[in-house]
Each structure stands twice: as structure tokens, then as C-alpha cells.
Amino acid sequence: MADIKLYGYSTSPYVRKVGCCLYYKELPFEFVPVNPIENSQIHFTGQTQVPVLEIDGEWRLDSTPLALWLDEMFPERPLFGKTREEREEILLIDQWVSQSLIVSGFxxxxxxxxxxxxxxxxxxxxxxxxxxxxxxxxxxxxWPKLLQTAPFIKRMVLCSDTTESAKTMRDRVGFELFQHFGGGPHFGGRSEPSLVDFAIFPQIVFAYMVGLEDELAIAQVPDLQDWLRRMSHCLPKNPLLVEDFMIVNSLE
Known part of the structure; x- marks a missing residue:
């Protein structure tokens, strides 16, 4: 059995994305929390970027390339479909997740x-x-000031359309989210979960599950409520990599 370690902080949407991919593939792994101030746990990389995935002593960076690596190493329960066309469609929506869905929160x-x-x-x-x-x-x-001035968040925001307000972006992203769902049962209209589902799911449920929000608005939409239920069935009860005692609201 492969020795797998995932390094990062559970507040990172990209770390949670890789964690959900590992859970879906039913690959036992060790989550190594990284101190975002010191980053001592990943000094061996010579960088501060997370997530870092290590498999049998070899390590790599960046969530989407890591998912591709997982499919190469462990092809069962694929994250990118079965054809080149499916892979390209999945990568396109995954790019939207990184450039729009996640950035709207930032x-x-x-x-x-x-x-x-x-x-x-x-x-x-x-x-x-x-x-x-x-x-x-x-x-x-x-932390409030550190969060607002974090270089990574600032860089991601400034790379987006700076003429678009946060509220306008959230409204646009909400509309595009339903478009990308494509009628389900999984994102892109796919019959099985893909990388896109594991990029979107932890991002959408995180604030609700850890008590930052009192309700999960997306659950009010019947099709997406069904999607949440399907995703919950293929992931552990706590898929967010946070300590169990930090979970305030369950999806059950």
C-alpha cells in the first residue's frame, strides 16, 4: 500500500479539494497540518505553497496537477472521466472554480x-x-488583518476583473454555478463525480459546517440538494480535514 501524505491547512480550498479526491479514491493518507506562519512542515519543498502531496517519498504541488497524478497512480474511480473530451471539459470547469468560485470568496x-x-x-x-x-x-x-492582507488572496483578487464588485461577482458566480451543473446528477451533467465535484463541494459546504454560516443556501435548490446528498454518500462525514470538534453543522 502506498504511503501518502497531504500537507496543507484545512482552511485552504485547494487542500480540501485534494483531500476529497483522496477520500473518493478510498486511499488511506496522513494529513499533515502546516503552520501558515512558519511553514516548517514543508521546508523540504523549498516553497510555501500548499497543497503538497507526497506519495512514497515523491512530492508534487498544485491541486489540479495533483489530481492528475492521482489518476495516473491510482486509476480506479477516475477524476477526469474516461476520454480526452471528458478530461478537457472537466479541466475547463475546474479552471472556472479556481478563477471565479474561489476568487469570489477571496x-x-x-x-x-x-x-x-x-x-x-x-x-x-x-x-x-x-x-x-x-x-x-x-x-x-x-488574524482578521492578516487574512485581508494575505499576499496570495491579494494576488488572486487583483488577477480577476477589478471593475467587478464582490457582490456582482457573487451573483454572477451563483448563476454560472447552475449552468455548470448541467442538470446533474453531477457537475457537467456527468453521471459520476469528477474533479469538479470535489473542487466545488468542500468550498460550498465549508462555511456552514464549521459554523461561519447558519444555513446552507444551496440546499434550498432541489437539484443541488440531491447533489449534496450524493456527494455526502461518497465522502466521510467530515470531509474538510478540520478537527471533528470544529464541525458545528452536519449535512445529515
């Missing part, structure tokens, strides 16, 4: 004036990180 954090709600959200995120790689009180207290 943009909301980046553009929102500091207020009590943003501070509460940021401190909750700091608690999630600290539960796995302890942070000092000073760092935890500064």
Missing part, C-alpha cells in the same frame, strides 16, 4: 471593510488553524 474578504462580522469569521478561521498547528495569541488576534 474578493468578499478583501473588499469588505473591517467590521464585527468579518472579525468573528477571521477569528473562527484562526481557531481552526490553531487547533491543528497552535498559533500565538498575538497571531490569532491579528
Amino acid at each position: 474578493k468578499t474578504v478583501y473588499e469588505t471593510p473591517m467590521n464585527s462580522r468579518l472579525r468573528a469569521m477571521a477569528w473562527r478561521m484562526a481557531n481552526i488553524v490553531s487547533s491543528q498547528t497552535p498559533l500565538s495569541d498575538e497571531v490569532r488576534n491579528a
Whole structure:
């Protein structure tokens, strides 16, 4: 059996994406939480980027290439379909997830004036990180500002359309999400889950499951409610890589 380690922080949508791919393929793995301030756990890479996936001593970076690597190494339960055409379609929607769905969340954090709600959200995120790689009180207290000024978030936001407000982007992304669903039962109108489903699912349910939001709005849409149920059946009860005691709301 392969020795698999996934390095990252559970607050990263890209780390959770790879984690869900591993769960779907039913590959036992060790999740190694990375301290986002020191990054000492991934010094061996010479970089600070997560996720890092290590298989039998070989390591690679970047969530989508990592998923391709997983399909090469472990072809059962494929993430990219069975044909070149299916793979290209999946990669296209996956690109939308990275450039639009995830960035819309980053943009909301980046553009929102500091207020009590943003501070509460940021401190909750700091608690999630600290539960796995302890942070000092000073760092935890500064987390709202650190989150808004994080170079990675700033870079992603500035690479998007800066003339589009966060609210306008969220509305557009919501509309495009339904378009990409394609009638289901999985995204792209596919009969089986693909990389796209494992990129979208943890991003959509994270805030609700860890208590940042009181309701899961997407669950009000019947087709997507059914999709959530199907996805829950092929993933563990806690698919987010956070500590179990950090889960506030279950999808059951």
C-alpha cells in the first residue's frame, strides 16, 4: 500500500479539494497540518505553497496537477472521466472554480471593510488553524488583518476583473454555478463525480459546517440538494480535514 501524505491547512480550498479526491479514491493518507506562519512542515519543498502531496517519498504541488497524478497512480474511480473530451471539459470547469468560485470568496474578504462580522469569521478561521498547528495569541488576534492582507488572496483578487464588485461577482458566480451543473446528477451533467465535484463541494459546504454560516443556501435548490446528498454518500462525514470538534453543522 502506498504511503501518502497531504500537507496543507484545512482552511485552504485547494487542500480540501485534494483531500476529497483522496477520500473518493478510498486511499488511506496522513494529513499533515502546516503552520501558515512558519511553514516548517514543508521546508523540504523549498516553497510555501500548499497543497503538497507526497506519495512514497515523491512530492508534487498544485491541486489540479495533483489530481492528475492521482489518476495516473491510482486509476480506479477516475477524476477526469474516461476520454480526452471528458478530461478537457472537466479541466475547463475546474479552471472556472479556481478563477471565479474561489476568487469570489477571496474578493468578499478583501473588499469588505473591517467590521464585527468579518472579525468573528477571521477569528473562527484562526481557531481552526490553531487547533491543528497552535498559533500565538498575538497571531490569532491579528488574524482578521492578516487574512485581508494575505499576499496570495491579494494576488488572486487583483488577477480577476477589478471593475467587478464582490457582490456582482457573487451573483454572477451563483448563476454560472447552475449552468455548470448541467442538470446533474453531477457537475457537467456527468453521471459520476469528477474533479469538479470535489473542487466545488468542500468550498460550498465549508462555511456552514464549521459554523461561519447558519444555513446552507444551496440546499434550498432541489437539484443541488440531491447533489449534496450524493456527494455526502461518497465522502466521510467530515470531509474538510478540520478537527471533528470544529464541525458545528452536519449535512445529515
